[in-house]
Amino acid sequence: MAPSVWFITGASNGFGLLLCLKAAKAGHKVIGSMRSKTKSADAVQQIESAGGQVVELDLNESKESITQKVKAVGPIDYLVNNAGFFILGAVEQVTAEEAQLQMQTNFFGPLYVTQAALEGMRSRRSGTVVNLSSIAAKDPQPTSGMYAASKAALESVSESLAAEVAPFNISVLIVEPGAFRTNFLAAYSEPAGALPADYEGTTVSQVRGYFAANDGKQAGDPQKGVDRIYEALVGEGLAGALKGKVLRLVIGPDALRRNRKINDKFLADLALSEEVALSTDFD
Template sequence: MTQYTWLVTGASSGQGAEIALAALRAGHGVIATARNVSKAKEALPKIEELGGIWITLDVTSPDAQAITEKAVKDHGVNVLVNNAGYGLRGVLEDLSMPQIRAQMETNFFGALAVTKGAIPTFRERCSGTIVMISSASAFTGTPSQSLYSASKFALEGASESLAEELKPFGIRILMVELGAYRTPFQSAVDKPADILSEPYKGTTSDMTAQRITAGHNRQAGDPVKAAQAIIEVVTGTGRGKDLRDVLRLPLGKDAVQRAYVKIQSLTEDVARTKELAEWAVFDEPYDGYPPL
């Protein structure tokens, strides 16, 4: 039977904490990471009580890759969960470039740095699973959260490529697209002053932002069940016994709905533009390059 040791980034609260706790309760080892370990230990004593180990890790720090690589080697980690992240609120026009870069630094570049730290050891062992905690906002862009959506779209693009890059080494990529879950995530997101500037009041962006705010603590998603679903899909047990080969795991009824909306929109656009798309090529016979 495979022994699992999980390294979970951003485990000090919310979905990351629930994943760490679910893994521990299932009998797995857990390396929980946080930027401030002393505060994390105080907020979540159960992690250590169940046998988990805390390490300090800020995914945006220059040494994030090295810290991860050492932790993976020292603790026999074979499941990495890239959970650390936050959601930047506001329309593009209102956001400063430092805010934009900070969002991508945490949600995208930070995840890549940690992933790069895990890959060498996973590759040498010819095994391992890398879980990317993504979002339904990677299916369809969310007005008033354009940069959060961008960070998750970017993460999924990299993850699709990584899945093929790492498959020869027995390493699996699993993208988890969370819908709206009842965690502190939404209340903790960075909010520009008044969320939106005056020209955007009353627009779709404004209505979406207000709906998100009003829905806090009323989301349908259960983070405990989401964590359990992730454990089962990674380990191929319970409800996940036939899902060991899936690339995407949408969680929440709203996530499933948004996935179908994206599929329908993409299908319709391709069907409508197919003739024009296929016209815009050289007249010589197509030789199949680049390979599909």
């Protein structure tokens, strides 16, 4: 049986790099993408030493450029949209340009990559699309509004996509991690504009301080997180039984707790508003 082809974005560090190494060492053909091979020379060396390949791809490129680079890879069996970044700041202080950059990198870039890969998957009637989201998509915290919005958009389009491509034997998996000890927090971006003075002492300043101080202290082990993702995709190991059975893979005890809390709140709101919801049809 020929090895599967994996195309993984954001391969310079964190989940992307570890998943490249995991899949390559398992005998799959792996192509990892990153913005600059020069700036990420160590990651390039690790991936190539494991038998993988690396291509340069910036999700802020034009759709035409992204499409051309993805199609140049050839047939893709597993597409993993992992690349992204985090704007840490209050919604009010984010500029239009910063909001657009957040959405371009975390939503439109993955959208264009997926669109480019789908034609080949449809023709072969086979393929898997994996979109790395975040618990923030379900449970946004103060200062994470733009990031949460970009991931919520990615989740919504993934749900629709899953129904659209199921007839072609293409599966979609949304991965919802909690806090893992990657460089995610270290690489956050702050808005250029100052935080208005009114926010000092509020939850915005408190949560911003928490995020900044929590780098390197996250409870999640990135290797274990990647192991669970890989297992759920290929159908082996602890998470193997989930293959083809779940649309969302929640990883991390914190993500599980927060999902349950937000779901309980939603169900409570639904129960409270039931009479109102039922009152709006024509008589």
